Amino acid sequence: MRTALVTGAAGFIGFHLSRLLLAEGWRVVGVDNHNDYYDPALKAAREALLLADPNYRAIRGAVEEPGLLMGIFAEERPEAVVHLAAQAGVRYSIENPRAYVQANLLGTFELLEAARAHPPRHMLLASTSSVYGANTEMPYRETDRADSQMSFYAATKKSNEAMAHSYAHLFALPVTMFRFFTVYGPWGRPDMAPYLFTSAIFDGRPIKVFNHGGMRRDFTFVSDLVRAIRLLVDAVPGTERAGEFDSLSPVAPFRVVNIGNGAPVPLLDFIAAIESAAGRKAQRQMLPMQPGDVPATWADTTLLRALSGYAPQTAVDEGVAAYVAWFRDYYGVGA
Numbered sequence: 105m106r107t108a109l110v111t112g113a114a115g116f117i118g119f120h121l122s123r124l125l126l127a128e129g130w131r132v133v134g135v136d137n138h139n140d141y142y143d144p145a146l147k148a149a150r151e152a153l154l155l156a157d158p159n160y161r162a163i164r165g166a167v168e169e170p171g172l173l174m175g176i177f178a179e180e181r182p183e184a185v186v187h188l189a190a191q192a193g194v195r196y197s198i199e200n201p202r203a204y205v206q207a208n209l210l211g212t213f214e215l216l217e218a219a220r221a222h223p224p225r226h227m228l229l230a231s232t233s234s235v236y237g238a239n240t241e242m243p244y245r246e247t248d249r250a251d252s253q254m255s256f257y258a259a260t261k262k263s264n265e266a267m268a269h270s271y272a273h274l275f276a277l278p279v280t281m282f283r284f285f286t287v288y289g290p291w292g293r294p295d296m297a298p299y300l301f302t303s304a305i306f307d308g309r310p311i312k313v314f315n316h317g318g319m320r321r322d323f324t325f326v327s328d329l330v331r332a333i334r335l336l337v338d339a340v341p342g343t344e345r346a347g348e349f350d351s352l353s354p355v356a357p358f359r360v361v362n363i364g365n366g367a368p369v370p371l372l373d374f375i376a377a378i379e380s381a382a383g384r385k386a387q388r389q390m391l392p393m394q395p396g397d398v399p400a401t402w403a404d405t406t407l408l409r410a411l412s413g414y415a416p417q418t419a420v421d422e423g424v425a426a427y428v429a430w431f432r433d434y435y436g437v438g439a
């Protein structure tokens with residue numbers, strides 16, 4: 105039986121990925137500290153579904169706790185490690201940057217040390233499209249320079265990429281870094297726009313539309329995203345280049361890969377899709393751009409396709425309908 109260690113397994117993406125791996129017959133060891141950055145009841149509900157599978161093991165703890173990951177690596181010897189535990193969110197990183205140092209910098213350091221002692225076949229770590237920061241050339245390519253982060257969140261993720269590269273080089277550890285583009289879908293995070301919009305629409309509250317609606321996001325449906333992750337687990341970086349577009353390091357088994365739909369959607373179209381699925385109109389409160397944010401994101405998915413033969417493509421109408429159906433069911437509203 106193949107064993108995967110998934111950090112942040114009670115989180116939005118970790119939950120979906122763990123479910124997919126379990127359905128394929130993997131043993132999954134999930135680590136999560138169930139912190140209260142958003143409602144821990146949602147994390148507990150996701151974990152309860154995972155625990156229904158006897159091949160799931162849940163470990164409650166913080167990744168930055170010295171020795172925790174080391175002990176788990178030693179005991180479980182996971183073949184694949186997917187590191188999703190992090191303090192996420194652009195806006196919260198202005199308010200509480202220390203949380204990002206703890207979870208993202210120290211947590212990733214402990215993970216790398218554990219992998220150095222007990223090397224898995226492949227380590228896959230979450231980074232973000234936010235690392236492209238001030239880049240304006242679209243779509244974003246992995247080989248583009250990405251040196252101008254606009255938020256401390258993005259800065260910690262860019263640091264994670266550099267930290268992981270050095271371990272990949274020094275200890276011959278195969279590492280893939282994902283740059284995710286705005287992920288949405290059932291069981292989604294309550295701090296993100298799809299939840300904020302949908303809950304306001306059902307409550308009859310106005311929604312806040314930043315940059316006066318002039319935002320575009322490469323929205324990625326979560327089922328597509330975890331399918332891409334799953335396929336990349338078996339695309340272990342070696343020395344072979346997938347093409348001139350490959351971000352493979354010249355000195356280490358390390359690459360970064362965008363996971364996005366490859367099609368930016370205007371925020372106003374995303375809102376219209378929620379209105380249509382909810383059968384209600386939103387009251388729009390138009391506001392300026394928020395600090396740390398970028399007006400648009402757009403993934404080039406050439407490398408993802410070359411490595412996995414796949415790229416996300418769920419259309420926003422379809423994905424949003426699935427999200428709103430889950431929202432009604434989980435929160436018992438809008439029937």
Ligand SMILES: NC(=O)c1ccc[n+]([C@@H]2O[C@H](COP(=O)([O-])OP(=O)(O)OC[C@H]3O[C@@H](n4cnc5c(N)ncnc54)[C@H](O)[C@@H]3O)[C@@H](O)[C@H]2O)c1
Binds near residue numbers: 111113165189211
């Ligand atoms: N959702 C997106 O649109 C998106 C976009 C880009 C990057 N990402 C990255 O993907 C990863 C997963 O994101 P998500 O949307 O599932 O977020 P999430 O917050 O739902 O999941 C993260 C999980 O990690 C846990 N966690 C946080 N700090 C921890 C710590 N110190 N120790 C142990 N567990 C901890 C949380 O309790 C949570 O369950 C994160 O690394 C995030 O930065 C997400």
